[in-house]
Amino acid sequence: MAANANTLSVSEVIDRQPMGRFQIRAIALCCFVAVLDGFDTQCMGYLAPSMARSLNIPLKAFGAVISAGLVGYFFAALTTGPVADRWGRKWPIVFSTVTFALFAVFTARASTLNELLILRFLTGLGLGGAMPNLVALATEYAPRRALATVVTLLFCAMPLGALLGGVTSWVVIPVWGWQAVFYGGGMVPLAVSVALVWLLPESVPFLALRRADQRAVARVMYQIAPDLAGTPGVHFVSLEAKPQHTAVRSLFTEGRAFGTILFWIPVFLNLLMLYFLVSWLPSLMVQQGMAMSAGVMAVVMFSVGGILADIAQGPMINKWGGGRVVTVEFAS
Numbered sequence: 001m002a003a004n005a006n007t008l009s010v011s012e013v014i015d016r017q018p019m020g021r022f023q024i025r026a027i028a029l030c031c032f033v034a035v036l037d038g039f040d041t042q043c044m045g046y047l048a049p050s051m052a053r054s055l056n057i058p059l060k061a062f063g064a065v066i067s068a069g070l071v072g073y074f075f076a077a078l079t080t081g082p083v084a085d086r087w088g089r090k091w092p093i094v095f096s097t098v099t100f101a102l103f104a105v106f107t108a109r110a111s112t113l114n115e116l117l118i119l120r121f122l123t124g125l126g127l128g129g130a131m132p133n134l135v136a137l138a139t140e141y142a143p144r145r146a147l148a149t150v151v152t153l154l155f156c157a158m159p160l161g162a163l164l165g166g167v168t169s170w171v172v173i174p175v176w177g178w179q180a181v182f183y184g185g186g187m188v189p190l191a192v193s194v195a196l197v198w199l200l201p202e203s204v205p206f207l208a209l210r211r212a213d214q215r216a217v218a219r220v221m222y223q224i225a226p227d228l229a230g231t232p233g234v235h236f237v238s239l240e241a242k243p244q245h246t247a248v249r250s251l252f253t254e255g256r257a258f259g260t261i262l263f264w265i266p267v268f269l270n271l272l273m274l275y276f277l278v279s280w281l282p283s284l285m286v287q288q289g290m291a292m293s294a295g296v297m298a299v300v301m302f303s304v305g306g307i308l309a310d311i312a313q314g315p316m317i318n319k320w321g322g323g324r325v326v327t328v329e330f331a332s
Helices: 009-018 021-055 059-087 088-108 113-140 144-176 178-199 205-207 213-223 257-285 291-320 321-330
Strands: 006-008 235-237
Touching: 006 009, 006 144, 009 113, 009 178, 009 205, 009 213, 009 235, 009 321, 021 059, 021 088, 021 144, 021 178, 021 213, 021 235, 059 257, 088 113, 088 178, 088 213, 113 144, 113 321, 144 178, 205 213, 205 235, 213 235, 213 321, 257 321, 291 321
Parallel strands: 006 235
Antiparallel strands: none
């Protein structure tokens, strides 16, 4: 708290309040968009064999298509963090959702390898721009005691999206073709992006840090802490300092470089294995003469395992700490 009794830190107020409907709605919206993000990120793995046959493109060429999407994802994930630090979390999420929705729809109309490369790169820009800001916004509305649980829910959403992508592909492709999966994977997030404009709040710590209209900050805070609504002269502030460097650069300053590199290495290896399995397992199984449904089921079960592990991980981190849990997970 600040010295003035009527000046309150937004983060401290959020930490001491029970999780209310306003926060649950904001976090739930972030999780739902993350599910759609996971659906569109992973769907190429299910669709590549059908697309290769339909478009007469060699299956091995889809390695470049899948990589194009991941390059776009990587570029956007690096660049939208600093943008959000300056302009807020909400609108980058909305614009990123619109971007991956539109280009997913356009992908359904692609007919050449070059078109697929360009469209998947542009789709990746939207996918990569959404996820970091979803995590940031959700965690900024969560009390500190619930952070591990909220982050776990967000990262459950990605494999849940992959699971839904597998089930959808299994059902839809034999009836309407692979194009229908892209249409569905684009139209749903496009509709959701419209709802986000009205329902998704801006990060209140960001508003307070940037000294936005105090009435706008107060309106949000009174929904989080209704008991403060009757207190006269309350002024909400952020006690955090404004970042002096870009988000990426700050990871390597003030003694954080070694820890950053040490953390990035296992995360990189984890994602390498994850994207390889999800993106290529159905295709590899088809090439071995198995049914497409077998490849889809294999990835679906892989995603189910990821969801169950994510659900168990939150309570374990709360009990034993993140370092121990992550070390055991990577060792196993």
